[in-house]
Amino acid sequence: MKMRIVADSSANLLEMKDVEFASVPLHIIVGERDYADTAEIDLAAFQQHLRDYKGKTTTAAPSPGEWEEAFGDADVIFCLTLTGAMSGTHNSAVIAGESYESEHPGAKVYVLDSLSTGPEIYLLAEKTRELILAGMEPEKIYEEIRAYHQTTHLYFSLASVDNFAKNGRVSHVIAKGIGLMGIRIVGTASPEGTLDFKGKCRGDKKALALILEKMKELGYKGGRVVIAHNQNEEAALQLKMRIEELFGFFNGVIHPERALCCYYAEPGSVMVGFEA
Numbered sequence: 612m613k614m615r616i617v618a619d620s621s622a623n624l625l626e627m628k629d630v631e632f633a634s635v636p637l638h639i640i641v642g643e644r645d646y647a648d649t650a651e652i653d654l655a656a657f658q659q660h661l662r663d664y665k666g667k668t669t670t671a672a673p674s675p676g677e678w679e680e681a682f683g684d685a686d687v688i689f690c691l692t693l694t695g696a697m698s699g700t701h702n703s704a705v706i707a708g709e710s711y712e713s714e715h716p717g718a719k720v721y722v723l724d725s726l727s728t729g730p731e732i733y734l735l736a737e738k739t740r741e742l743i744l745a746g747m748e749p750e751k752i753y754e755e756i757r758a759y760h761q762t763t764h765l766y767f768s769l770a771s772v773d774n775f776a777k778n779g780r781v782s783h784v785i786a787k788g789i790g791l792m793g794i795r796i797v798g799t800a801s802p803e804g805t806l807d808f809k810g811k812c813r814g815d816k817k818a819l820a821l822i823l824e825k826m827k828e829l830g831y832k833g834g835r836v837v838i839a840h841n842q843n844e845e846a847a848l849q850l851k852m853r854i855e856e857l858f859g860f861f862n863g864v865i866h867p868e869r870a871l872c873c874y875y876a877e878p879g880s881v882m883v884g885f886e887a
């Protein structure tokens with residue numbers, strides 16, 4: 612039985628060892644240009660274009676066809692998506708799953724709404740991989756992933772929410788004043804899969820301290836951590852150091868965001884997924 616993990620590009624994940632994996636790109640539209648968020652994208656040039664471009668920019672979910680193509684010829688697909696409360700990506704995956712199952716009798720597509728994005732999807736993908744490699748049955752794997760999902764969280768520190776506001780995903784009132792003088796907005800993914808702002812901080816140091824405080828409040832005890840950043844490896848490393856100080860080790864990974872996350876979590880931002 613051929614099993615495959617498929618996640619959208621908001622997971623900042625391009626490949627996985629020892630299992631079948633595919634990433635499905637969201638799209639970022641800057642003027643005439645449609646950037647598909649794949650491994651081929653030149654992130655530096657993309658971000659430069661975003662900075663320079665003064666007109667309207669937007670994003671788009673992958674089409675059901677793009678999802679289906681990524682399913683390949685697998686018998687069982689674990690499909691992990693960006694929150695359906697903020698994007699059509701999840702819906703598109705559900706449609707693709709139904710179509711794939713009807714075209715491939717016996718095949719099964721499990722579509723899980725992460726109600727989150729980025730590092731939290733990354734954690735779910737890692738867990739799915741672990742369960743596949745352990746030789747578990749698909750139905751049991753899906754059950755375990757859903758149970759694991761109850762223990763994972765996302766926190767973030769954003770340097771600006773302009774692109775959220777421009778695309779009608781947060782109000783202009785909230786957006787105002789952020790992005791000025793090193794103000795960071797700290798927030799989390801709500802249980803419904805929407806942005807839940809927890810506080811404004813001056814500078815990374817305070818933002819990271821607030822994130823760490825929230826992590827401990829939620830019961831973080833040194834579990835797996837995934838940190839994604841947009842041109843702010845320094846903040847990611849600071850958080851890693853603070854976790855090491857507290858727990859004696861850092862069980863995690865740090866990586867740059869891919870294009871979709873870079874668009875919304877603008878330069879200076881940090882996203883943290885963790886188990887509690």
Ligand code: X90
Nearest residue numbers: 670671672697698699800805875876
């Ligand atoms: O066009 C589309 O369908 C894509 C819309 C995507 C909206 C969410 C992107 C989030 C990127 C930003 C920081 C964390 C947000 C947490 C949301 C629950 C990352």
